[in-house]
Amino acid sequence: MNPAIDWDVLADAAVEARKHAYAPYSGFAVGSAVLTDAGDIVSGANVENSVYGLGICAERVAISAAVAQGARRIVAIAVCADIEPPARPCGPCLQVMAEFSDDIPILLCSTQSLRHLSSLRELLPQPFSLPRPS
Ligand code: THU
Numbered sequence: 001m002n003p004a005i006d007w008d009v010l011a012d013a014a015v016e017a018r019k020h021a022y023a024p025y026s027g028f029a030v031g032s033a034v035l036t037d038a039g040d041i042v043s044g045a046n047v048e049n050s051v052y053g054l055g056i057c058a059e060r061v062a063i064s065a066a067v068a069q070g071a072r073r074i075v076a077i078a079v080c081a082d083i084e085p086p087a088r089p090c091g092p093c094l095q096v097m098a099e100f101s102d103d104i105p106i107l108l109c110s111t112q113s114l115r116h117l118s119s120l121r122e123l124l125p126q127p128f129s130l131p132r133p134s
Contacts, residue, residue: 001076002006002037002052002072002075003035003037003039004111005035005075005076005105007065007076007078007107007115007117009029009041010033010035010041010076010077010078010107011033011078011080011107011115012032012099013031013041013043013078014032014033014043014058014078014079014107014109015031015080015082015109015111015122016031016033016043017021017031017033017043017044017045017058017062017080017117018030018031018045018058018080018081019045019065019099020045021045021046021047022045022048023046023048024048025036025048025050025052025055026048028046028081028083029045029046029081029082030046030057030058030059030079030080030081030087031043031044031045031058031079031080031081032044032045032057032058032059032061032062032077032078032079032080033062033078034062034063034066034067034071034074034077035074035076035077036071036074036075037071037072037073037074037075039077040066040069040071040072042065042066042069042071043062043065043111044058044059044060044062044063044064044065045058046058046060046061047061047099056078057058057086057089057090057092057093059077059079059089059093059096059097060092060093060096062077063077063096063097063100067100071100072100073100073101074100074101074104075098075101075103075104076104076105076106076107076124077089077104077106077107078106078107078108078109079106079107079108079109080109080110080111081109081110082110082111082112082121083110084110084112084114085108085110085114085116086108086109086110086114086115086116087108088123089106090112090120093123094123094127095124095127095128096104096121096123097124098120098124098127098128098129101120103119103120103121103122104119105117105119106118106119106120106123110115117134
């Protein structure tokens, strides 16, 4: 059973995580927080690299941390950046979300407390998927 979603708590976790972003090249700090089906909140921030292509988005950091802690299903995600309208996750992050959920609500937040509720299906209607070997 999915835990109830407390959007204030999830948004606050994303805002807090954003403070730890490592974004010296773009200057664009992003925070994210995922809620797992066990009710845990796991957060992440973007981590850039002087080899630009090695940078990783906040969403994938948060999802990877949750999975590394044992989670396999995520039920909601919040993303926070200092931009309006609030930033939407990039395509690769949406595909990674699709690996661990069928559809989830995605809360897009700005640091100015602006919020927009979207969903994985809205932003990525047809994710790629592979049949699992039996
Ligand atoms: N970024 C994220 O962390 N999440 C997003 O949803 C969009 C972009 C990061 C990647 C890079 O470190 C910086 O923002 C600028 O693209």
